[in-house]
Amino acid sequence: MRFEGLDLNLLVALDAILEERSVKAASERLCLSQPAMSAAIGRLRQYFNDEIFTINRRKLTPTSLAQSLEAPTRDILLRVRANLISKPSFEPSKSRRRFRLVVSDYASMVLMQPVIMRAYRVAPGISMEFLPFTDRIGDQLQRGDVDFVVLPDSILIEGHPKQPLFSDEFCCVAWKGSRQVGSSMSLRRYLQLGHVGAQYGAMTSFEEDALLKQGCKRRIELIAPNFTMMAIMVVGTDRIATVHQRLAAILARTFPLKLLRAPVRISEFRESLQWPASFHLDPALVWLRAIISDVAAEIDRTPAARMKFG
Secondary structure, three states: OEEOOEEOHHHHHHHHHHHHOOHHHHHHHOOOOHHHHHHHHHHHHHHHOOOOEEEEOOEEEEOHHHHHHHHHHHHHHHHHHHHHHOOOOOOOOOOOOEEEEEOOHHHHHHHHHHHHHHHHHHOOOOEEEEEOOOOOHHHHHHHOOOOEEEEEHHHOOOOOOEEEEEEEOEEEEEEOOOOOOOOOOOHHHHHHOEEEEEOOOOOOOHHHHHHHHOOOOOEEEEEEOOHHHHHHOOOOOOOEEEEEHHHHHHHOOOOOEEEEEOOOOOOOEEEEEEOOHHHOOOHHHHHHHHHHHHHHHOHHHOHHHOOOEO
16 A cells, blocks of 8 residues: 555565564564565665665664654554554453563563463463563563563663562572571671572672672672573582572472572562553453453462471
8 A cells, every 4th residue: 555655565664674674584574585575675765765774794774764764663553553453352262362471480480370371261262472581672562562571660661551560579599408508598608609690681680789789799600591590500509599589489399499588688679560551451451461460469379479498
């Protein structure tokens, strides 16, 4: 379809290329062949009488004009999707909707498993895709590329609705067979032992931030890919890990772990739910949001709340 000489399909192609900076990635995203995507770039160049993109070290670099088109193009497509494409009603029992959620392994273990079970009972046809946290989360929310994110309050994304879910604290976990770790731990012992940590982008962990504020430094000997593996990787060693209490309580039911109070003053934190502002009234998101909220309200009555130190 053309609007004043512009093929509106080209806006979709332009948005994908601006986001991906790659003909291959953009074509895969839109399920097009690379020649078709290259042809779209050619038509964009012809319409705007501008190069639109230049190739720099095998990457597409947008021209000044293309950069100026990025925000309005994204806004147009987002408005079309939110107001024209989104279905006005949602029937859980008949839906085949696919939800995309950015949730850490911690929140998945503590919160999302009951959510999945509850949603399946009334909407067996829906599907959920859980995505890892990246530095692009703000952009993903703005574009409506994800339906929900679960984040600590300290790193929530401005400009999007939010809803508090639950609070948690941190504790230490160690292997039950370790002779170097008793039933309690002093700060001195905490700093002497080797630690298992995890790295999530450029963010500083809660425990690392607390240690820095207290002028302390620990020795990290292993870096795990996620929070769950932090706890599991202490098994068979004298290392310790500082993890979320609710997660530790769940893992201690399966793995030979002992839980100890952290000797470091780490502030309690709260996990919250966020969703794209443009889709605030989407009936499907309203439905799933209610389920997540209900499960979070009951979290203190789940295995994640039952833990024993020592």
